[in-house]
Amino acid sequence: MPDIAPERVSTRAAFTDALPELAVRHGVLVVDTDTGSIKPTPGMDYLNVGIAENAAIGLAAGAERWGRRALVCTFAAFSVSRAYEFIKLDVAYPRRRICVVGTHGGASGGWLGPTHHATEDLALMNALPHMRVVVPADAHQAVSLLEQCLRYDGPTYLRLGRKDSPVFGGLPEPELGIPQEVRPGRDIALVATGPEILATALEVADRLAGEGYDAQVVNVHTVDPESADAVGRTLAGSCRWLVTLEEAWTSGGMGAQVAAAIGHRGIPWLPLGVNGFLPPGTHASLLEESGLTTEAVVGRVLKFVTASQ
Structure with a gap:
């Protein structure tokens, strides 16, 4: 990991x-x-x-x-x-x-x-x-x-x-079109793209473990529709909830492609990303405003899984 x-x-x-x-x-x-x-x-x-x-x-x-x-x-x-x-x-x-x-x-x-x-x-x-x-x-x-x-x-x-x-130590060498499972898990799939977002996903997985949830983290470095099918094959068979995280509008982004690819599995999906236009600000403040910090994501994921049970 x-x-x-x-x-x-x-x-x-x-x-x-x-x-x-x-x-x-x-x-x-x-x-x-x-x-x-x-x-x-x-x-x-x-x-x-x-x-x-x-x-x-x-x-x-x-x-x-x-x-x-x-x-x-x-x-x-x-x-x-x-x-x-x-x-x-x-x-x-x-x-x-x-x-x-x-x-x-x-x-x-x-x-x-x-x-x-x-x-x-x-x-x-x-x-x-x-x-x-x-x-x-x-x-x-x-x-x-x-x-x-x-x-x-x-x-x-x-x-x-x-x-x-x-920068991540121990991250596998990437292969175009092939997603990477960077943390195994059974319950919740955190599918992330981009440096800041992958770091957040790993931190969220640690926090969720303390809440009794085993979270899988998948790094999606190729986010197009062709790659989305491969993401679906990477998700744990026991996955009960899908959470996608991206520094982009969620409509049509990475999460939308993945959700479309695995729709037949009927897994509840929580798309997390940027909503609407952002004002000028620091990169960190804009991620915070978009709800993409560790604290904000943990809160939304726990609320999501509780409502889905």
């Missing part, structure tokens, strides 16, 4: 450090939108098109059409919403081998406010056929999953946080 390490490293920083070598090794054209998240090296094919997300997607799609793998780096709030039509028609529809990287995912934009919060991205990208939607659990997984996205024979969306986030 993984432990939460004392160090904190952002998934965006891990991406910044790992990308140059991986891009050169895999022959990837890197298209940036003036994000400040990429440090180009002499051997890397790099273009910065400025704050022009639509143009970046179109350019990458054209390059891929002529044989080049490509990666587009943007702020998540702008790539997913502003360039959605281009991602839909130029990337997902023809199954281009393009990785769209969205930084500042979820509420990690903090004080930048709702213009820079990306809580709709999981739902929007999940709606696109062929798209793999990837949310690393920590900085280590971010590097591994980045490389897997660059090798994947189709389109991917890699969601990264902005600032330092939890």
Whole structure:
């Protein structure tokens, strides 16, 4: 079972450090939108098109059409919403081998406010056929999953946080599309995605044990509909309650995909995530406002299971 390490490293920083070598090794054209998240090296094919997300997607799609793998780096709030039509028609529809990287995912934009919060991205990208939607659990997984996205024979969306986030010791090496049981349990399944949320789920499981409930914790680093079936196969056969946790709007997000995949089992489901627009604030305060702290989640889960018995 993984432990939460004392160090904190952002998934965006891990991406910044790992990308140059991986891009050169895999022959990837890197298209940036003036994000400040990429440090180009002499051997890397790099273009910065400025704050022009639509143009970046179109350019990458054209390059891929002529044989080049490509990666587009943007702020998540702008790539997913502003360039959605281009991602839909130029990337997902023809199954281009393009990785769209969205930084500042979820509420990690903090004080930048709702213009820079990306809580709709999981739902929007999940709606696109062929798209793999990837949310690393920590900085280590971010590097591994980045490389897997660059090798994947189709389109991917890699969601990264902005600032330092939890790192987990003993977390298994991720495999695209395969959820990870990080804590076994029989009664309640806590299905989580993203660093802060996985850390909360592990803490909640410890608290629930004191209340007499054996909680399973599943890390879902690939959150698309294709992966949801695999989550269903990972849940304990004796699972009586499903709780999904995500730093995103729950409508159409990870939890909705998982609930749809296991609906035939008739397990009561509690979706926990961001509800509505968030004001400017610290990342921690926005998670607290969304009810995604350990204390708030424990309270809601206990109320849920009591009402369901």
